[in-house]
Amino acid sequence: MDRELDAAGSGIFEPGETIGMPIGKVGVWWFLASEIMVFGGLIGTFILFRIAHGGWADEAAHVNWRLGATNTFVLLTSSCTMIMALSAARTGRRERTAHFLLATVLLGLTFLGIKGIEYTREISEGFTPASGMFWSFYFLLTGLHGIHVIAGIIINATLYVAAIRGTLWSGHHEERLEFAGLYWHFVDVVWIFLFPLLYLS
Amino acid sequence: MTTADNHDREYIMIWVWLVALLVTGTLIFMLPISKTAAIALIFGIAAVKAILVLRDYMHLKSERMLVYAIAAVPLVLAIGFALVLIPDIIFRR
């Protein structure tokens, strides 16, 4: 802060970057802060209920941890492709950027596909949100996370289009890739915790 | 920018680490050890994974104090909130 005060005090700024950070990054981080509170409140409640209700071991036995693990792998990989896309974009390797973005989008869709398979299985076995507290939490947590994945896919897809068109590089806009990446990685981090919470305990 | 490729290698190494941790985590889950120990290990590993993503993929290692503050405050609040709820939800009357 002091550093910033000095800079400001002498009246020298980068346009729109009073604190030497792009506005997009500041905005996204504030957004993530609010997201942490949403997921934090939900996950915290889930943990407390789970302890209070003695573990729900037998309900949890019905979720398919293999598919869960696969999905974790998919999402981790998509995070990697996302960051690769960014570093490619920064060094102006446009085709590479587009390819990695496409990979990220496809991996995101794969995640949703697998999640869909899981849902259909569980529901066909008669496990719905209404069949017990564990399942209520399971569907709410994965559902909310799934919505975030869908949003991320849409964002990345638009960036992919921009990358093919080349408009991504007009006026330092490739930085948008970093902001979208921050969100995407956050969604990944949430899943990193949801996976053991829902599948491995 | 010539360092770009090294960056890429870095990122891929992180990914290898993440996958390795994922596998170990899943293996521990199948090991015949005490449940509490397993859970502790599994969540320890999850935390490491999260830190890797945050540090390298979300560039926290090169970020300003401000970003740490923005991310840390809600984390502390959420955890504190859950802790205050313990007596009412776990030890409910």
Place this chain on the structure above:
Amino acid sequence: MLTGLLPANASTFGGDIDHVFWLIFWIVGFWFVLAEGVLAYSLVRYRKGSSKRAAYLRGDSVRQLAWVLVPAAIILCLDLGIDRAGASAWDRIKGGIPPAATTVRITAKQFNWNFTYPGPDGKFGTADDVTVENDLHVPAGKVVRFELRSEDVIHSFFVPEFRLKQDVVPGRTIAGWFQADKPGTYEIACSELCGFGHYSMHGNVVVQSAKDYEAWSHDSWTPKTASNKSNADSD
């Protein structure tokens, strides 16, 4: 005249609550009068034209800030005093339950109160339990333990004269206590919105002398369950 602000107290711990109330009342009353007084004075004294030019007080020197920080420090101390007084009273009232002469199970439901007594055998869950509606009979000068349950939504068991209030939460059994000073009938209000009948969820605490209570329990606890209700209502 001020004492008329609160309803007459009729329970043993009501006095503690009133004491804390008046403690806070005088403390904040003083600061209220002081703040509003200074504000009013400065508005009159420093209205435009009363003095040539406004004073240039930035209040960034400690000497000037003292005018704000010293009062704030005093307020902090008074706060802690209030906390102390409040905490001890709270622990006595809600902290624990003293050994009780009578135990009543209070069941709230949309939109009335049911009071279940253990009956002659003094044990709950036996055939001779007695349930009466809306009128809670208790002996004066004895500690009464109550266990609150709700059949539907959140209600709140409120007896103004006893300074007694406790929410009734479905899925929980919340125990509490009170000790009524003197015989009389005191009203029970529901003070948590519980549906369209909330306003009429009314009951009475009938505090009786030991003898009367004995008599009441004798003729309403004798196993003729059919007429319990009528007995209860006839009081």
Place this chain on the structure above:
Amino acid sequence: MTPGRPRLRRTNPTPTATETGIQMNIAIAPHHQAETSFIRRYIFSTDHKVIGKQYMLLSLTMAIIGGFTAYLIRWQLAWPETDIPGWGAIGPDNYNAIITMHGTVMVFFVAMPFLLGAFGNYLIPLMIGARDMAFPRLNMMSFWTIFVAAAVLTVSMFVPGGPAAAGWTAYTPLSDNPIYTGVTWGQNLWLLALALEFASFLMGGINFLTTTLNMRAPGMTLWRLPLFVWLEVTAAVVFLLSVGPLVAGALMLLADRTLGTGFFRPDRGGDPLLWEHLFWFFGHPEVYVVALPGFGIMLEVLPVFARKPIFGYRTMVWSTVAAGALSFVVWAHHMFVSGMDPRLATPFSVTTILISVPFAILVFCMIATVWGGSISFTTPMLFALGGLASFIVGGVTGIFLGSATTDIFLHGTYFVVAHFHYTLFPVTFFGGFAGLYYWYPKMFGRMMNETLGKIHFWLTFVFFNAVFIPLFAVGLRGNPRRIYEMSSYNFLAPVQHLHVIATIATIGLLVGQFAVVVNFAWSMARGKKAAANPWHAATLEWATDSPPPHENFEHVPVVYRDAYEYSVPGEANDWIAQTEPAIGHLSHVAAD
């Protein structure tokens, strides 16, 4: 910029700064050109000034619903089950729906859009010398989201089953299972409206924070920000960090009502107290989200009309931050008798009462700011002072409710009602009207009528106190809130006449508001043209025309001074604009 001041004054101290100034014009001007088509300009505008006005229009429109529901409630309480003029008799279930709508509308669709949406959007960029918000499109989206939210809530009042009737706190399981209230779609739409409202203010909050951090004009350091900006930003942070758990809770409640889950249903292992925790973890900070901007407005008005600098600027900033931080650790004081673990009561009691310290500092600093000034009682000043004087009542009565012991008796009575109306009304309406009368010239380029304004103030001030002072007495007699009519309780017979007084005063209060409606409309057409800086105020929004041009400033201003340089000894004027070069810089000017 300010007419009649030599351009020399505005040139920057150092070449670098000059460059940046120019860079800013280039960097931001093409960002969005002056928009031409009517729709782009007034409906789907990305201009923070238009959006601010849209928020103001929305909040004042919703205030009509809020005021009318207040009238229905008060009439019913004074003369139960009589035909209410202009409506007819209301039954107990309508009554519950009406109080629910009153609370929801007033807190979420009047106070927040008025204080944050309207004033925050309009003023933050102007006060920090920016051309617009950091994310103009996001800003537009945030308005249209709350517009939809307001529409959804309004629609919910007419769906079969009636509107939500579980109170604005929507305690479960009353709000959870339709069998308890008979309300089906009303409650779902209520939840949807709230979810949208939260989304809208998340976008808005992110915008406020990023803008204030990143878009400040050269020289506008954090310590030179007007306090209004500081308090708006603190409010934005508090909202951003407190709303999350309630969003989670709202999703759970919606799932309970639609998907058959049982998060809050005891018969399914759910826990009603969880909802209370989730709600109040947001619900208490929410009070500060509303209160701080209201204070911010008063803090802008007081020094201008006392012609004095703010007393203890940094002290106030730190107290504000402290109050914001404390607001996260006090929520359970709404739950002392809720059946939560009694051991939690004392810690929360301590933190709650502790909040009196930062607020006492704020109030004392405000009083010290008028002390020794040369006070002119214009309408904005009257409203600011009236708000301050009334808020003190709300503050001190909070101690009674903060102490767990006295709260046993006072919880859920009219004492609480009177208390929070004494905190929220002063900030929302006294503060809000102070801001309206003060910035109207800037917003619409015309002055409002002073006489009508003063009439409006006195009607509001007198009748407001006449409504809620009796309700303190009513509460102390143990009168529970949300009671449709008192006749079933004998112990309430003695206070009925106080309810009548409060009701008559409410009608006076509502009628008094026509003064501002007339004034607003009349001044728009007939009010006398406003100069760029009619009040001789020092902050940046007055350094540009009234109303400001499309991108606010002809040139991005350079800031040399604190925001409140009034009656500086040895200066000819009794005010110095923030854009005025300080003595040190004059040499540069000479050098140019």
